[in-house]
Amino acid sequence: MTKTGELLLEVQEVQKYFGDRQVLKGIDLQVERGEVIVILGPSGCGKSTLLRCLNGLEPVQGGHILYREQDLAGAEVNWRELRQHIGMVFQNYELFPHMTVLENILLGPLKVQKRERAEAVQQAQQLLERVGLLDRAQDYPRQLSGGQKQRIAIVRALCMNPDIILFDEVTASLDPEMVREVLDVILGLAKQGMTMIIVTHEMGFARSVGDRIVFMDQGQVCEMAPPEQFFTNPATERAQHFLNIFEYNKL
Amino acid sequence: MPNSGIEVLFEGSNFERLLGGLLVTIEISFVSIIIGTVLGIFMGLLRTVNSRPLRLVLRLYLEAFRIIPILVWLYVVHFSFSPMLDIDISGETTAILVFSLWGAAEIGDIVRGALESMPKHQVESGQALGLSSRQLFRHILIPQAVRRMLPGAINLATRMVKTTSLVVLIGVIEVVKIGQQIIELGVIKAPNASFWVYGFIFILYFLVCYPLSRLSRRFERKWQT
Numbered sequence: 001m002t003k004t005g006e007l008l009l010e011v012q013e014v015q016k017y018f019g020d021r022q023v024l025k026g027i028d029l030q031v032e033r034g035e036v037i038v039i040l041g042p043s044g045c046g047k048s049t050l051l052r053c054l055n056g057l058e059p060v061q062g063g064h065i066l067y068r069e070q071d072l073a074g075a076e077v078n079w080r081e082l083r084q085h086i087g088m089v090f091q092n093y094e095l096f097p098h099m100t101v102l103e104n105i106l107l108g109p110l111k112v113q114k115r116e117r118a119e120a121v122q123q124a125q126q127l128l129e130r131v132g133l134l135d136r137a138q139d140y141p142r143q144l145s146g147g148q149k150q151r152i153a154i155v156r157a158l159c160m161n162p163d164i165i166l167f168d169e170v171t172a173s174l175d176p177e178m179v180r181e182v183l184d185v186i187l188g189l190a191k192q193g194m195t196m197i198i199v200t201h202e203m204g205f206a207r208s209v210g211d212r213i214v215f216m217d218q219g220q221v222c223e224m225a226p227p228e229q230f231f232t233n234p235a236t237e238r239a240q241h242f243l244n245i246f247e248y249n250k251l
Numbered sequence: 252m253p254n255s256g257i258e259v260l261f262e263g264s265n266f267e268r269l270l271g272g273l274l275v276t277i278e279i280s281f282v283s284i285i286i287g288t289v290l291g292i293f294m295g296l297l298r299t300v301n302s303r304p305l306r307l308v309l310r311l312y313l314e315a316f317r318i319i320p321i322l323v324w325l326y327v328v329h330f331s332f333s334p335m336l337d338i339d340i341s342g343e344t345t346a347i348l349v350f351s352l353w354g355a356a357e358i359g360d361i362v363r364g365a366l367e368s369m370p371k372h373q374v375e376s377g378q379a380l381g382l383s384s385r386q387l388f389r390h391i392l393i394p395q396a397v398r399r400m401l402p403g404a405i406n407l408a409t410r411m412v413k414t415t416s417l418v419v420l421i422g423v424i425e426v427v428k429i430g431q432q433i434i435e436l437g438v439i440k441a442p443n444a445s446f447w448v449y450g451f452i453f454i455l456y457f458l459v460c461y462p463l464s465r466l467s468r469r470f471e472r473k474w475q476t
Contacts, residue, residue, distance in 0.1 A: 057375055083381040094376035098394050098474070107390060108380035160380065 006033040008164060008195055009054070014073070015062030016049055016219075023049050025219040026063065031164070034193045038200060038210035038227070042242060046219045047199045051166045054197070055079075055086045084113060087157035087165040091172050093149040095141040095156070101128075102137040105156045113160065120159070127155040131185050147178030151185055164195040171202060183209075203246050207231050215239045259437050259444040260451055268433070269448075272426035273455050279346045279418065279425070280411045286347070287354020288404070294355050295362020309359065316356040322417050324349045329421040342423040350411055357407050365399040366392070398474040405467035409460040426452055 009031040016024035023046045031037055039047045052058040054065060056072065056079040065072040072082065095104050102124060109120040128134040131151040141149055150170055157165050167186065171179045183205050189196065190209050200206055206213060206227065213230040215223040215238075223236045234240045260266055298309050316324070328349055333340040340348070369392060377391045419428045430448045437444045 055379060057378065079378075080381045080383055083379055088379040090372060090376060090379075092372060094372045096373065096376070096391055096395075098398060108382070111386055111390065112381040156380070 007031075008033045008035075008067070010066040011050075011054070011063070012066065013063035014050070014053060014060050014065060016046070016053060016058065017061050023219050024053070024060070027216075027219075027221055029214065029221065029224075031195065031197065033163070033195055035195055036190045036209055036211045037197045037214055038206040038212070039197065039214045039216060040200070040203075040206060040242070041216035041222075045216045047216050048168050050216070051088070051168050051197060051199055054166055055083055055088050057088075080112070084108070084160050085163045087160055087162035089150070089153050089157050089165065089167050089170050091169040093141070093146070093153045093173075095149055095153060097141050100138050100140055101133070101144070101152050104141070104152065105159050108156065108160045124155070124159050127158050128152075130188070131155055145178060146174045147181045150174065150178075150182045154182070154185055154189075158189075164197065165189070167196060167198040167200070169199050169201065171200065171205075203231070203243075215242065217242070257447045259433060259441045260447055262437070265433050268429050269426060269451065269455070272424065272429035273459070275343070275423065275425040276412065276415045277459060279343065279350060279415050279423075280408065282347050283350030283354050284408050284411060286351035288358050290351065290355035291358025292362055294359030295366065298359060298363040299366050313356040313360055316353045321349065321353060321414055322420065324353070325417060325421050342418060342421045345421055346415065346418040346423055350415070354407065354411065358404060361400050361403040361407070362396070364403075365396040368399060369395060398470070401470045402467045405463050405470075409463045412459050412463075413456065426455060 011029040014027040105124045109115045329345045434445045
């Protein structure tokens with residue numbers, strides 16, 4: 001929504017195998033600063049795997065991932081340093097159950113980034129306030145609902161001041177009535193110009209938040225288009241078929 | 252209540268002797284638990300290592316303690332090993348040795364279970380924040396593993412306290428043995444003494460074990476996730 005023209009992340013010909021099975025068959029993708037990319041596709045198409053490759057949770061077997069002129073597909077990547085710039089939010093929140101909400105958020109800023117406690121706490125509180133959970137700072141994750149946990153997980157990623165955040169099906173485990181509160185937070189981030197790559201099954205959300213839709217199937221990018229064009233007039237048959245399934249589900 | 256037998260508890264130094272016996276019981280179990288825990292942590296870490304022969308050996312070691320009664324272990328070490336090797340091991344040392352090895356086997360299993368039950372995603376979540384492997388262990392894995400281990404470890408501790416009553420049979424004078432001595436001495440004068448002496452020992456065991464099981468329940472409630 002606030003594209004700047006500055007290239008932040010460039011994926012070139014990325015290949016990924018699980019054993020003999022190739023799950024990513026040469027993916028190309030360019031992400032500009034401030035851009036919101038939404039990746040859609042049937043399950044097993046490789047979209048989550050692609051996200052996990054972008055912050056080193058999965059190694060790639062071919063191609064390049066360029067982040068500020070550094071190749072993340074190379075052998076000598078300092079992932080500890082990089083992951084501070086490339087945040088990730090998971091489907092199952094993955095908050096640390098033995099820490100309070102505030103401790104969860106501060107772990108990265110204090111232990112990894114070695115920031116001043118007072119300054120980090122202040123930022124954490126501002127972010128908590130923004131997602132409406134300031135009063136839960138001292139609670140433990142088990143005391144929160146799924147939607148609240150996921151908002152905390154987003155705050156935890158944000159508090160590292162990343163350049164880009166990856167969202168891996170962050171509403172897939174939520175009860176339907178909690179999906180909205182999480183999506184609203186992400187929409188807010190989009191309006192502020194946060195660079196994001198979002199894997200989701202929420203079609204309405206994809207349409208309203210995305211600058212570009214990337215449609216993947218069987219380990220390949222089939223189609224890349226602005227949301228309006230993708231949803232009203234998909235170019236490929238596979239995308240049409242995929243969207244039809246969702247239409248049918250709505251009946 | 253004249254001659255009910257309860258006075259036997261307070262005759263001479265009987266009361267102090269029973270408490271002294273309890274101290275032997277506590278000493279054997281607690282020293283064994285500490286040694287067993289230290290060894291068991293290594294054992295548990297080794298059992299997560301990806302080597303089949305190593306895992307098989309450690310598994311056999313655990314099963315040896317689960318299948319063979321502790322009493323047999325005590326007899327084997329006390330009456331077979333020490334004469335065979337021609338070294339004089341006291342009953343108490345034997346007891347601590349056997350109980351420590353037993354503790355190491357069981358704690359090892361608890362540690363292995365705790366580490367293996369740790370969801371892989373917790374590690375990834377920590378990695379995604381940029382934590383180093385050391386920080387992952389220090390802040391994520393160890394605190395959570397300890398929480399999973401404590402109830403099982405405390406349960407083992409109470410089992411050990413109770414099982415120490417077997418060491419009478421290799422000549423260690425602990426609380427049950429002292430109780431027997433007191434009863435035998437007064438068998439004519441106070442035929443009902445056994446009721447009171449064993450009743451008192453019952454209470455002593457309760458006083459040692461109950462706080463432990465309370466503690467374990469408290470941890471479980473506090474740390475449920």
